[in-house]
Amino acid sequence: MNIVLLVGYDGTDLCGWQVQKNGVTVQGELERAIESAFGKFSRVTGSGRTDAGVHAAGQVCNFALADNIKIEPSRVADALNVFLPPAVRVLKSAEVPDDFDACRSAKRKTYRYSVYFSKREVPLLERYAVRVGEEADVAKMRECAEILEGEHDFAAFSSTGSSVKTTVRTVYSVEFIPWVDEIGENIFGVHMDVCGNGFLYNMVRIMAGAILSCGQGKLSVAQIKEALERGGRDLLGKTMPAKGLTLRKVDYGFELFGEE
């Protein structure tokens, strides 16, 4: 039986998605939990990897459940959660057609990059957002984001070391969700929600950095445009830290999970 899982994780103390010999990874913990719960190893296929420190609200993965296991597909989540560390939880589980592959079947993904503006660190915001000392103009950020929407060769927005067939990707939308957290003094921030058909290595983190630099007046929209056209990674700012990044949602063009 082909089982799909909706998985959430707090990446702070995890070594990313992909299984490795040393270090706690999401894939590794899921495979360990499957073996503990069902007595047999099964390879887990994720919609894609996430780096160490990156969070997920709705990562999707699938695995082959051994035929001798008799379990309601929606209860697989509970069976696995018994064996998972608190930082990783299966939120939903369901049966999917045999040809479903969480990676190859994925149609679009939405990542969120979260920053807040403050001269000093705010402990309650530090875990899932990145502090930015210098304020940014959200209108300018939007202007930069518009350049990046659509189908482009995003070679400039990729860290070296990745080997992919093509660096052309489509960004469907970049949305900005401002938020205010009124404490003694107002602290405000912005979530950048980037939806695309796929992302290159570090692409969202480099995009977020470039958009911010634009909002701060350190990079012009023309420079972003030039980087995109010339493919020059060096023209853009730094890659933003992992902890501000969350994989929100993976779309497959149909509902994976029914009502429980």
Place this chain on the structure above:
Amino acid sequence: MNIVLLVGYDGTDLCGWQVQKNGVTVQGELERAIESAFGKFSRVTGSGRTDAGVHAAGQVCNFALADNIKIEPSRVADALNVFLPPAVRVLKSAEVPDDFDACRSAKRKTYRYSVYFSKREVPLLERYAVRVGEEADVAKMRECAEILEGEHDFAAFSSTGSSVKTTVRTVYSVEFIPWVDEIGENIFGVHMDVCGNGFLYNMVRIMAGAILSCGQGKLSVAQIKEALERGGRDLLGKTMPAKGLTLRKVDYGFELFGEE
């Protein structure tokens, strides 16, 4: 010089506000930082204690800075942050009149209690909110909260072991802020913001539990009313966990911190 501090902390791994021999506390860390930064011990007075595991977005405290220290009052925050653990940060500092006492001068406090509704734990929400498995009717919760607003003897809403002169307190308002976190499936929750002139030991956590029980139909509004009138702690539900509670704001009737 009498210095007031606005302090934020992630209470997860802290043993609460009050200094103790073993265990990392906010007061203890602040006093250690003051001694390290300025070479002399000084007692720190908080607006009130918070329990182990409780967070703060805007705790307020004050201390006497030795006369020989020449420093811009607004920079005391930076001097102390150098010596504080990441879970504790001074967000603002300022000079206040000699008779200012963070505890006695406090006019009102606002606490937030955060819950989310889900059959399964959501890792990204678990740190600062409490999972509630059974959904609650927010309209019923509001109805219950209205009973609690105003000046009452809150004896029923206090854990045993606290010794206070009077158990009469005024709750100015209970506000409900619903929130939705759209991932694969909708997860929703509610923040309960309780503002009052002071709170008994565990009062907000007991209030939050009673309001929730009311919303779930486990307690009736009449039963809450009876508990309030009879002072019967046993009539109410359990004390909610510490991690869902955040001290948001302490008001003194005037602005403590100017523009920097």
